[in-house]
Amino acid sequence: MILSLFLFIGAKGQYEIDFSDPSTYYTTCGKVTASQWTAKDHCELELPPMILLETSNLQIEYIFRINQSGNLENSDEFHIMYKINANGAWITDSTIYGDNTNNVRTIHDSISITAADTIFFKFYATSDGSNEFWAIKNGDIKIDNVKPLYFPLPIELLSFNAEYNSDFSTVDLNWSTLTETNNDYFTIERSYNGLDFEPIAYIEGAGNSNSVLNYEYTDFEKPSQLTYYRLRQTDFDGQTTVSDLVGVMSEENNSAPELAGVSSNNGQLLLNVYIPEEQNIAVEIIDINGRVIVYDSHTLETGSHILNYTTSNVSSSIVFIRIINNYSDNISKKVLINT
Numbered sequence: 458m459i460l461s462l463f464l465f466i467g468a469k470g471q472y473e474i475d476f477s478d479p480s481t482y483y484t485t486c487g488k489v490t491a492s493q494w495t496a497k498d499h500c501e502l503e504l505p506p507m508i509l510l511e512t513s514n515l516q517i518e519y520i521f522r523i524n525q526s527g528n529l530e531n532s533d534e535f536h537i538m539y540k541i542n543a544n545g546a547w548i549t550d551s552t553i554y555g556d557n558t559n560n561v562r563t564i565h566d567s568i569s570i571t572a573a574d575t576i577f578f579k580f581y582a583t584s585d586g587s588n589e590f591w592a593i594k595n596g597d598i599k600i601d602n603v604k605p606l607y608f609p610l611p612i613e614l615l616s617f618n619a620e621y622n623s624d625f626s627t628v629d630l631n632w633s634t635l636t637e638t639n640n641d642y643f644t645i646e647r648s649y650n651g652l653d654f655e656p657i658a659y660i661e662g663a664g665n666s667n668s669v670l671n672y673e674y675t676d677f678e679k680p681s682q683l684t685y686y687r688l689r690q691t692d693f694d695g696q697t698t699v700s701d702l703v704g705v706m707s708e709e710n711n712s713a714p715e716l717a718g719v720s721s722n723n724g725q726l727l728l729n730v731y732i733p734e735e736q737n738i739a740v741e742i743i744d745i746n747g748r749v750i751v752y753d754s755h756t757l758e759t760g761s762h763i764l765n766y767t768t769s770n771v772s773s774s775i776v777f778i779r780i781i782n783n784y785s786d787n788i789s790k791k792v793l794i795n796t
C-alpha cells in the first residue's frame with residue numbers, strides 16, 4: 458500500500474465522490490454538506506457497488522485523500538475497507554492513525570478483480586474527542602476503470618412551486634415526484650433571508666412509488682416580505698435531500714428589489730438587480746463560513762442595474778448574496794463562483 462502526505466496523483470476516475478449527489482455515497486452518521494463529509498466517532502461512509510468498465514483490464518486504480526484535524530492522536534483511526542461481491546468478507550485495505558498534525562493523507566493503489574465481480578468500498582472513522590474529526594471532500598475519492606451502480610435517489614422531484622393566493626392571503630405550495638424509494642416524509646422549510654430556515658410542516662411520503670404523485674400544502678402566514686421555501690426529503694434510514702429554493706411575496710409588496718441574474722467569471726461576480734422603485738439597497742456577499750466578504754450600498758433608480766464585485770480573494774467556491782432595501786425587504790441567493 459502506498460501511503461503518503463500531501464501527494465495527489467491524477468487519475469481518470471470513472472467514479473468520483475460528490476457530496477451534493479446522494480446517489481454517489483451513503484453515510485451512517487457524521488455531517489454532510491454539499492462539498493464534504495466530516496466524521497467523528499464510529500461513522501461509516503460507503504460507496505455504491507462497482508463493476509469493471511473494461512473487462513479486458515482487470516485492474517482498478519484508486520486514489521483516496523483523507524483529511525484529518527490537527528488534534529487527532531495515534532489512538533484515532535481511519536480504516537479503508539473493501540469486499541468482493543455482496544456476500545464477501547470486508548478486508549482492511551489501509552489504516553490511518555492520527556498524528557497530531559492538520560494534514561491530508563493520500564492513498565494510491567490498485568486492486569485486481571474478475572470480470573464477474575462487484576467491488577464495494579467502505580470507510581470507517583473513529584475518534585475519542587469531541588473536537589477531533591476526519592473529513593473527505595468532493596473529488597477526494599476517485600476510482601478508475603469502474604462503472605458505479607449508483608444508489609437510487611430517494612425521490613425524483615418533477616416540480617416544487619410556491620404561489621401567493623390573494624383571495625385568502627396564504628401561500629399555496631405544491632410538488633410532484635416521478636419516483637420515490639424508501640421515502641419516509643417531506644419537511645417544508647421557510648426562510649425570510651434564504652439562509653436560515655425553520656420547519657413549518659411535515660408531510661408523509663409514499664415509501665416506494667414508480668408513478669407521478671402530487672402533494673400540496675397551504676402556509677397560512679401571509680408573506681409580509683419576500684419569503685423562501687424549500688423541500689427537505691427524509692428516507693427511512695434518516696438520509697435527507699434538499700430541493701432548490703422557491704420565493705414568493707404578496708402582491709401588496711411591490712417595492713422589493715429583484716435579483717434578475719448572476720454570472721461569475723475570472724474572479725468577477727456580476728449581479729443584475731431590478732429596482733421597482735427608487736430606493737436604497739445594501740449588498741452583502743457572504744462566504745460559506747458566514748463571513749461578510751463584501752458590503753456595498755447604493756441609491757438606485759427604477760430599472761435594471763449591473764453591479765460588479767471582485768471575488769478572486771474568496772477561498773470557497775460557494776457564496777451567498779444578500780440584498781436588503783430600506784423597507785426591510787431582502788432577497789438571498791446561493792451562488793457557485795468561478796474564482
